[in-house]
Amino acid sequence: MNLSLRTGLLGLAGVMMLITLYMAFLWVPNEATMGAVQRIMYFHVPIAIIGFVAAGAVFVASIAYLIRPSEKWDAIAYASAEVGVLFISLMLLTGTLWGKATWGIWWDWSPRLTTSLIMWFLYVAYLMLRAYAPKGVRGARYAAVLGIFAMIDVPLVYMSTTWWRDVHPQLLVGPAAPEGALDPTMRTALLFAMLTFLVLYIALTVERYYLRRAEEETERMQLSYEGR
Amino acid sequence: MKAYLSAIFTILWKDFLLEVRTKEVVTPILVFVFLVIITFNFAFEPTPALLAVVSAGTLWVSFTFAGVLGLNRTFAMEKEKGGLDGLLLTPVSRDALYFGKLLSAFFFMLAIEFVMLPVFGILFNLPLFLPSLWLLTVLTTLGFAAVGTVFSAMAVNMRAREVLLPVLFFPIVLPVIIAAVESTSAIFAGAGAGRAEDWSEFARWLQLTAAFDAVFLVVSAALFQFVVQE
Amino acid sequence: MVTPTHDGTGAAAIEARGLTKAFHTQSVLRGLDFTLPWGACLSLFGANGSGKTTLVRTLATLTRHDSGTLRIASLDPARQATEVRQTIGVLTHQTFLYDHLTGLENLHFYGRMYGVPAMDTRIVELARALDFERYMSRRVHTLSHGMQKRIGLARALLHRPRLLLLDEPETGLDQHAIGILERLLKDHCAQGGSVFLTTHNVEKGLTMADHVAILVDGRIAYYQPRALVTPADFRSLYIRVAGVPV
Incomplete structure (x- = not known):
């Protein structure tokens, strides 16, 4: 991907973000029961979904790397994981803000929240592995193995926490999914925000990908310079 | 075959x-688990009412810590004198190596747990032998060792491996x-109330754990070869 | 560069064409070509960092090369790793023995892993040949380094491999053991097997081999039948080519 395309992608993400901000804060009406706080949802929901997309991308790139090892797959997995951790962190942050305002508590150990938190740990662990594993092919392979495990684990965590909640009484009802009766402007704003964060995710991952390749190239040059 | x-x-x-010969795993970890359980006892000062809530957590936190300590040794002992290369040189399929190491980690952990379960029963005033709990322990330990063996093989080649493995x-x-x-x-709630074990209620938990074991075993066995390759 | 031709019995023990290998971003093997026929013993000389150990590990299936082709006994190590592992016997700086097991227990362990038939007879045979019978029931960590190395060599020979890969086999061995090793390698080659060994030691390397090669910077810079070089010539050549005092 050439530089002007990359700059264009970042610019597009910026413009779309401005529109999303306008839509979320000024354009859509206040939600009837929750009030202004509900506007966090225009960020929280898209960020959460894109967080899962990022995790999925790590999974796919990891499998591709093990089948056909190349620095490209490795760099895609790495870039996507780093951006993914950013998104999952933001998801937890916006979620707790909303929770405090709506439920009156920051945190609740519901299956959904627990799974999100474990997911955050999984991908933080992924980045730590990148930092502590041996450099080169072996480290990349370890990361790929963890990237596959992490994705398979997410549904398992959800399953085990749901089973547990079946036994215990449900303390609080989780955030309800957007209902059919959603106001058309709200629906549009949500969909647009989703698109915005998707473009942002792609733009950031592409940037991180090229940065990663450049880091590897620099290191190669440095080593061959020292080797002479 | x-x-x-x-x-x-x-x-x-x-x-x-x-x-x-070396007694590097079972004995020291046994003492460690004992200590952890005692420490929890002081931390919570469990009254009979609190006991049912806290004891299950105490038990599994101690076993999990014990398991990590054991797994740190699983491949570290192969690494001494380059033994891992020695294993890798043998004309044996990589998943046979995986299952061999998995089973030894599994049996060591199980040995520790089977000694500690009655001790735990004495300390927390629970029945010394609960068949359902023992069966559950076997299944849980299998899943734990299945994943742990893969990560243990990774961790030996990493910096700060003792900390990194649990993370x-x-x-x-x-x-x-x-x-x-x-x-x-x-199980503890049932035992505390003096009820006979209710297997029908319990069966679905066993099924869930068994399903996790199956997933972990398949994925781990498939990925292990990539971990030991240089 | 002269490459020995096949001895007529079919494929060679080792055939390497354009082997490359990089660790992370550092390339260690840079297009390496050579052929080792059956029945030959090759001494590979090379300075530290020339890529000797990486080459041995690549031939031993412990490391996979990045590009080029490699055939061990006409098998592809990437696809037929198990068959290759059955064919080769490897001894590196590490003995691969477990410290807290006895020599005999170690050999039993590897014997079973290799599926060696009539294992006990084979172990006794090797213990006699390498002269460590008296030390077999002692735990390995109580033995001297040289004795451990002998048992390590027995471990490498246990499954009657046709190709031996030895990384600096003479280090840590006393005169007596080196004598045994030399005889053993000669017999091995006389019976149609091949030996690939690396060394620093010009004198020992020349006595043990019938082919000599020099590895410089991840490439074979020199490859000749042993009979064509005199020790003095080879020594000065080695210094010139490898750029190191010997």
Whole structure:
């Protein structure tokens, strides 16, 4: 991907973000029961979904790397994981803000929240592995193995926490999914925000990908310079 | 097939012999688990009412810590004198190596747990032998060791491996631990109330744990070869 | 560069064409070509960092090369790793022995892993040949380094491999053991097997081999039948080519 395309992608993400901000804060009406706080949802929901997309991308790139090892797959997995951790962190942050305002508590150990938190740990662990594993092919392979495990684990965590909640009484009802009766402007704003964060995710991952390749190239040059 | 099983058994036999000689895993970890349980006892000062809630968590946190300590040794002992290369040079399929190391980690952990379960029963005033709990322990330990063996093989080549191993694999193995804690507290609640064991209620937890074991075993066995490749 | 031709019995023990290998971003093997026929013993000389150990690990299936083709006994190590592992016997700086097991237990362990038939007879045979019978029932960590290396060599020979890969086999061995080793390698080659060994030691390397090669910077810079070089010539050549005092 050439530089002007990359700059264009970042610019597009910026413009779309401005529109999303306008839509979320000024354009859509206040939600009837929750009030202004509900506007966090225009960020929280898209960020959460894109967080899962990022995790999925790590999974796919990891499998591709093990089948056909190349620095490209490795760099895609790495870039996507780093951006993914950013998104999952933001998801937890916006979620707790909303929770405090709506439920009156920051945190609740519901299956959904627990799974999100474990997911955050999984991908933080992924980045730590990148930092502590041996450099080169072996480290990349370890990361790929963890990237596959992490994705398979997410549904398992959800399953085990749901089973547990079946036994215990449900303390609080989780955030309800957007209902059919959603106001058309709200629906549009949500969909647009989703698109915005998707473009942002792609733009950031592409940037991180090229940065990663450049880091590897620099290191190669440095080593061959020292080797002479 | 015969060579495959023979390789698995040979690794198991070798690890058992080494453990008998060096006593590096079972004995020290046994004492450690005992200490952890005692520490929890002081931390919570459990009243009979609190006991049912806290004991299951205490049990599995101690076993999880013990498991990590054991797993740190699993491949570290191969690494001394380049033994891992020695293993890798043998004309044995990589998943036979995996199952050999998995089973030795599994049996060592199980030995520790089977000694600690009655001790735990005495300290927390619970029945010394609960068949359902023992069965659950076997299943949970299998899932734990299945994932742990893969990560243990990774960790030997990393910096700060003793700390990193739990950070990497606790989140992965968490579903199994959650299931274990939940079903154990159900078992303890039943035992505390003096009820006979209710297997029908319990069966679904066993099924869930068994399903996790199956997933972890398949994924781990498939990925192990990539971990030991240089 | 002269490459020995096949001895007529079919494929060679080792055939390497354009082997490359990089660790992370550092390339260690840079297009390496050579052929080792059956029945030959090759001494590979090379300074530290020339890529000797990486080459041995690549031939031993412990490391996979990045590009080029490699055939061990006409098998592809990437696809037929198990068959290759059955064919080769490897001894590196590490003995691969477990410290807290006895020599005999170690050999039993590896014997079972390799599926060696009539294992006990084979172990006794090797213990006699390498002269460590008296030390077999002692735990390995109580033995001297040289004795451990002998048992390590027995471990490498246990499954009657046709190709031996030895990384600096003479280090740590006393005169007596080196004598045994030399005889053993000669017999091995006389019976149609091949030996690939690396060394620093010009004198020992020349006595043990019938082919000599020099590895410089991840490439074979020199490859000749042993009979064509005199020790003095080879020594000065080695210094010139490898750029190191010997």
